[in-house]
Amino acid sequence: MQTARVLVPQRIATRAPALGAQVHALQGATMGTSWSVRVAGPRALALAPVAQAIQQELDLVVAQMSPWEPGSDISRFNHAPAGSWHALPAAFAEVLACGLQVARDSDGAYDPCAGALVDAWGFGPRQRHDEPGFASPDDAAVQAACAVSGWQRLETGPQGVRQPGGLRLDLSAIAKGYAVDRVVQRLARSFGLDDVLVEVGGELRGEGVKPDGQPWWVALEPVPRWHDGAWQVDVDPVPTRIALHGLSVATSGDHRRFFARDDRHYPHTIDPRTGRPITHGVAVVTVLDASCMRADALSTALTVMGPQAGLPWAAQRGIAALFVTRCADGGLDDHVTPAFAALE
Structure with missing residues (x-):
């Protein structure tokens, strides 16, 4: 009979618990x-x-960072016109920087700039898979979402991040x-x-x-x-x-x-x-x-x-x-x- 798997950290702090x-x-x-x-x-x-x-x-x-909130920083960026630059709050910038690093390291297996694909498959805030009338995207719709997605399209600089047009960030x-x-x-x-x-x-x-x-x-x-x-x-x-x-x-x-x-x-x-x-x-x-x-x-x-x-x-x-x-x-x-x- 297989026993439970038990995992413990390799580094354990020596600080004692607080009395009382x-x-x-x-x-x-x-x-x-x-x-x-x-x-x-x-x-x-x-x-x-x-x-x-x-x-x-x-x-x-x-x-x-919630695309479900119309007034959030990420929603404003996602609906911004092409070519516009956006200064990001510190927390948003920290999360996006980590996401982009994982995207680079994984060759895009994780991509914080794939919000259009998330939406197309019904897992975003609109036209959800559990709503009446939802249909899986056809090849053309998938290709269209891919065309506006991708971490390589996002330009970063001292001004913040630039909306290249149609790019939707998703940090879920x-x-x-x-x-x-x-x-x-x-x-x-x-x-x-x-x-x-x-x-x-x-x-x-x-x-x-x-x-x-x-x-x-x-x-x-x-x-x-x-x-x-x-x-x-x-x-x-x-x-x-x-x-x-x-x-x-x-x-x-x-x-x-x-x-x-x-x-x-x-x-x-x-x-x-x-x-x-x-x-x-x-x-x-x-x-x-x-x-x-x-x-x-x-x-x-x-x-x-x-x-x-x-x-x-x-x-x-x-x-x-x-x-x-x-x-x-x-x-x-x-x-x-x-x-x-x-x-x-």
Whole structure:
């Protein structure tokens, strides 16, 4: 019988837990999903200002980077005329810079400039796949979206970024991870709370330890199988537990957002290089990294690459990644990079 997989960081801080601390739980809503935070702090910790600070950080990310908000900075850029230059707020500029670096490194497997493709396949804020009348884009529509997409089209300079015409930025595959990092930093900076577990839409980062000296243990969600028209989880899946101590975990999966047409599943992960949803059978890619923003972007890039190209690419860069693929018989198979295996 296979036992649970347990992952622990290779570097463990020696700081002892604070005497008399207890774990406080907070939660709320953002980015069309939920957030939750656990902090180890004094028993008399005033939670209202902590929750307000958390929401402020999340609202800032939405105001700058949500294409669902017509007045956001990203929406204004996406609808701006060709040739116009746009100065970006610091947070937006930081996320875009990270996204562009991953795009360059991955030869476009992840691309923050593929918003037109996201919209064409019904995963953007308009003409969504779950709305009446939606139809999958034909070849001409895919080619048209590809023509206005691509990180190479985006010009950057001292003035900010230049809209070349029709380019739509989409930071959905990196913004939640960045929001997690911002919340962790704000809790430490404003309240001296260094022992925290922060989660936004399934992306997590843990820092420090709980009052009992234990790390923040989390379990990866079991990967479901498609059976009888619905996602189903094995009765007794083998768990993967991770000690999030100075680590973030981000996961990209084919079952979270998708639509089905003519007995085919179209996951929300689109290969910007082909303009179409991935078809190579990757169910889930999980990445561990100190930065949740980076882990978020890398999990998408590796999902697009698939294990054949993604495993050696990640191994060469020391990325801790787990690939779970779907087999022809309906089973699941997994593959890990050396950096991931080193945590076991």
